[in-house]
Amino acid sequence: MAAPHGFARLREGTAALPELTFTDAEGKPHGIADFAGRGLVINLWATWCPPCVAEMPALDRLAAMLAAEGVLVLPLSSDRGGAAAVRAFYERTGVRHLGLWLDPRGAAARALGARGLPTTVIVDRAGRERARLEGDAAWDAPEFVAAIRRLTAAAAAPGRA
Template identity: 50%
Template sequence: MMRAVLTLVFTVIVTILAVDASAATGDCSAAPATIGRFQPAAQSQAAPTVPFYDAAGKARTFADYPGQPLIVNLWATWCPPCVQEMPALDRLVELLRAERAAVLALSSDREGAPVVQRFFEAHAIRRLEILVDRKTAVTRALAAPGLPTTIVFDRNGRELGRVVGVAEWDAPETLAFLKRCLGGQP
């Protein structure tokens, strides 16, 4: 009898841990059409340690966002598809606030922060921080094939997947998918 009880308790604990682990990693399958061609990571790679820079020229890395899921968008002001999705990414900052996710738009513009600041002002981008990927170091470290490319990282800095091309970042279906993928409820 005692053996049966211990087996049952062990089974319940293992089940709870398995459910908790799957919730932590999230479900990144079945992406909606609004997110474009989301490619789940075949192997969960760690976010690179290559620096990028804020508007003041201070070096930053993805490690500066400990415990936060990251939505990293690689873009440029001269890229029409990038320009198209920038307002939706700006709105996504607010929409993912409860998940403590950081939306980082890293510009590869050679002119740096001043051109990004002018772009943000002209397009009423108010929530995204000005971040610059000098000499496309982060873009190369992430092996991005083109712009825009958006990479989703979990709270542990591991890649969950990526989108190459435009997505409707503020669409309800996309938001539900991201919440599910990041381990929360849709």
């Protein structure tokens, strides 16, 4: 079977995650520390970006699949229209499992060194970047789901293999 769209572009490694600042729908600031102990799939996107729009249904399904496992999909929108633009997009496209998170000034995208949209960063439960993919992908494909589970798995207790 052929690899799903985009899987070959997933670059794995381990890197310290920079400080990131973004807001929720009410404008309250958040950072990665707010999600300590959880695996994260950080997706930098915008409603005006065709490849971003194309992958949102798969990210929505991924969020539903992994929520019970302590893995959160964090779609950080760079839309200047803010929460209203994202909320309207979610309603129009049937997105039901993704939270509404905003990066309107692109601070998180700059901190992550994103070269364009969409960019997705997989973060392990210790807050380290484990993988990155630039461009859209079929995030709910079995190969992606398995890789995300592996990269965000809870660490073994010290002294255990």
